[in-house]
Amino acid sequence: MSAPTTTARQPAAHTATPEAPARPSRGRQTIITVIVGAIILAAASGLRIDWTDLGRVPAQVVHYLQLMFGPPNWEKLPRALEETWRSISMAWVGAIICVVISIPLGMLAAHGIGPAWLRFVLRGLFAVIRAVPEVIIALLLLAVTGLTPFTGALALGIAGIGTQGKWVYETIESVQDGSAEAVRAAGGSTAEVARWALWPAAKASLLSFALYRFEINIRTSAVLGLIGAGGIGSMLSNYTNYRQWDTVGMLLIVVVLATMLMDTISGAIRRRIMEGAKPRGMERSS
Amino acid sequence: MSSQLPATAPANASSAPSARSTPTVPPKPRNHVRTAFIAAAFVAFTVLACTPGIGGVDIDLGAFVQHWRNGWNKFVQLLQPNFAFLPRTVGPMLETLQMAIVGAFAAALVSVPLTLWAAKPTNPSWPVRTFVRTVINVIRSIPDLVYASILVVMVGTGALPGVLTLFLFDIGIIVKLVSEAIDSSEHGYMEAGRAAGGSQLQINRLTALPQVMPLFANQWLYVLELNVRISAILGLVGAGGIGRLIEERRSFFRYDDVSAIILEILVVVIIIEVISNLLRRRLV
Numbered sequence: 001m002s003a004p005t006t007t008a009r010q011p012a013a014h015t016a017t018p019e020a021p022a023r024p025s026r027g028r029q030t031i032i033t034v035i036v037g038a039i040i041l042a043a044a045s046g047l048r049i050d051w052t053d054l055g056r057v058p059a060q061v062v063h064y065l066q067l068m069f070g071p072p073n074w075e076k077l078p079r080a081l082e083e084t085w086r087s088i089s090m091a092w093v094g095a096i097i098c099v100v101i102s103i104p105l106g107m108l109a110a111h112g113i114g115p116a117w118l119r120f121v122l123r124g125l126f127a128v129i130r131a132v133p134e135v136i137i138a139l140l141l142l143a144v145t146g147l148t149p150f151t152g153a154l155a156l157g158i159a160g161i162g163t164q165g166k167w168v169y170e171t172i173e174s175v176q177d178g179s180a181e182a183v184r185a186a187g188g189s190t191a192e193v194a195r196w197a198l199w200p201a202a203k204a205s206l207l208s209f210a211l212y213r214f215e216i217n218i219r220t221s222a223v224l225g226l227i228g229a230g231g232i233g234s235m236l237s238n239y240t241n242y243r244q245w246d247t248v249g250m251l252l253i254v255v256v257l258a259t260m261l262m263d264t265i266s267g268a269i270r271r272r273i274m275e276g277a278k279p280r281g282m283e284r285s286s
Numbered sequence: 287m288s289s290q291l292p293a294t295a296p297a298n299a300s301s302a303p304s305a306r307s308t309p310t311v312p313p314k315p316r317n318h319v320r321t322a323f324i325a326a327a328f329v330a331f332t333v334l335a336c337t338p339g340i341g342g343v344d345i346d347l348g349a350f351v352q353h354w355r356n357g358w359n360k361f362v363q364l365l366q367p368n369f370a371f372l373p374r375t376v377g378p379m380l381e382t383l384q385m386a387i388v389g390a391f392a393a394a395l396v397s398v399p400l401t402l403w404a405a406k407p408t409n410p411s412w413p414v415r416t417f418v419r420t421v422i423n424v425i426r427s428i429p430d431l432v433y434a435s436i437l438v439v440m441v442g443t444g445a446l447p448g449v450l451t452l453f454l455f456d457i458g459i460i461v462k463l464v465s466e467a468i469d470s471s472e473h474g475y476m477e478a479g480r481a482a483g484g485s486q487l488q489i490n491r492l493t494a495l496p497q498v499m500p501l502f503a504n505q506w507l508y509v510l511e512l513n514v515r516i517s518a519i520l521g522l523v524g525a526g527g528i529g530r531l532i533e534e535r536r537s538f539f540r541y542d543d544v545s546a547i548i549l550e551i552l553v554v555v556i557i558i559e560v561i562s563n564l565l566r567r568r569l570v
Binding site: 044047048049053082083089090093096132133135140143144145146148149152153220222227233236240248252259260 | 331332334335336340341342343344345346349350353354356357359360361364380381383384385387388391423424427428429430431432435436439440441442444445446449450515518519522523529532536544548549551552555556
């Protein structure tokens with residue numbers, strides 16, 4: 001792009017080796033790097049953290065890890081397993097509530113399905129829900145349903161609508177192709193378009209997202225437990241407050257193993273759903 | 287369904303030419319047994335999850351009828367945000383943003399080597415790879431607020447446990463997503479590098495890194511957004527940021543202040559989203 005300058009700068013290029021084009025200017029990149037660096041430095045210096053504290057963090061962490069895992073106290077394991085199941089139930093019921101509400105709403109919020117005003121209203125609603133932390137929703141519900149796992153499940157269900165709804169309309173918009181138009185051209189109503197064009201195309205992704213919501217809820221249910229909604233999170237927060245570190249260590253092991261197990265199962269099912277959607281075994285006929 | 291396909295497809299293909307005018311429609315692949323099994327498993331799991339006797343969720347719709355007014359009052363208060371409170375939120379909001387940036391930056395620095403260690407094309411040695419992946423999975427499976435509540439005890443209240451929580455949380459996300467993307471992407475450049483006799487380090491630095499840099503940048507911006515959202519709740523356990531203010535106003539039952547703060551978080555998150563979308567478009 002700037003051949004004259006290269007030859008001017010590299011007179012030796014007359015020999016057999018072909019001349020390399022000039023390196024693209026890095027000026028803009030440098031400016032961006034400097035700005036980003038300045039923002040990060042400003043943020044780090046603005047924080048009221050005594051950075052020398054950071055030096056004693058490793059020693060503290062090792063100390064507490066020894067208290068937790070050297071060795072963990074397995075006495076309360078049966079109760080921990082029961083509470084884990086309560087958390088999983090909370091996550092599952094929450095996921096069902098969330099998915100059942102967000103699939104129709106998300107479909108209506110997709111381009112070309114519902115009217116424009118409804119689209120804006122729904123997308124605004126999703127954005128607002130996304131900004132409200134689950135914990136706040138749970139604290140609101142708490143006044144109605146009390147400190148129960150049901151409150152946790154409801155909070156998970158409602159708090160998830162924001163993100164889940166967004167995924168649904170993004171999925172619907174990405175699968176929208178000729179089929180929706182074809183159904184509409186054949187005289188189909190919006191409901192028929194959704195049933196015969198959008199749902200078959202988006203089904204696999206939507207189911208996969210639904211299971212993914214369950215995985216997210218398992219993590220979040222532990223958070224809701226911290227405010228007293230029950231489940232493994234409540235137990236964890238109680239024993240942290242009692243400073244019974246060996247039991248906390250056992251609970252952490254249970255949380256990690258249970259989360260990984262559920263992730264593995266759910267991930268395997270999701271992969272099956274997504275791959276099942278592809279026409280396997282068709283390569284033989286061609 | 288797919289297991290039936292190879293058997294039926296050739297049969298239909300051979301019978302199709304014989305039917306002259308109307309092409310025969312192949313039978314719809316259906317598997318009632320499998321569908322019934324899936325439905326039964328779904329229903330069973332749901333029923334078990336709703337059985338309070340074994341620790342399930344007790345669905346108590348009666349509570350709505352009895353106590354709906356309690357929640358409704360709070361909700362009405364939430365709908366009337368007290369914007370006069372906003373000036374007091376500036377300091378904590380700034381702290382939240384600073385925590386988010388520092389946490390995301392520290393995670394960004396550490397995530398690059400960890401990701402390259404966790405992906406197959408950039409790290410052929412499986413023991414190291416498995417080790418790094420296991421550590422990342424363990425880090426990922428502990429919820430953010432659990433980190434925060436334990437770290438608060440370990441290092442004291444304030445912004446430091448918050449930053450550490452965000453750091454751990456971000457590493458889990460970045461390393462997992464980017465290393466999976468490296469695993470599933472085309473490795474033509476890396477193969478070329480290997481064919482040219484490059485060492486693994488050279489291949490990673492000169493071919494893998496430039497290829498995945500946009501992915502990294504994408505995830506870094508994403509965790510920055512996430513951090514702002516998360517630090518809204520970190521304050522609940524004393525880990526600093528705007529969450530501490532939410533917790534304070536809530537304990538005074540000033541839900542009008544709480545909703546003003548929530549709206550402020552919404553606006554800040556949207557601004558960050560817009561900026562990061564602009565940056566993203568530049569990068570990709």
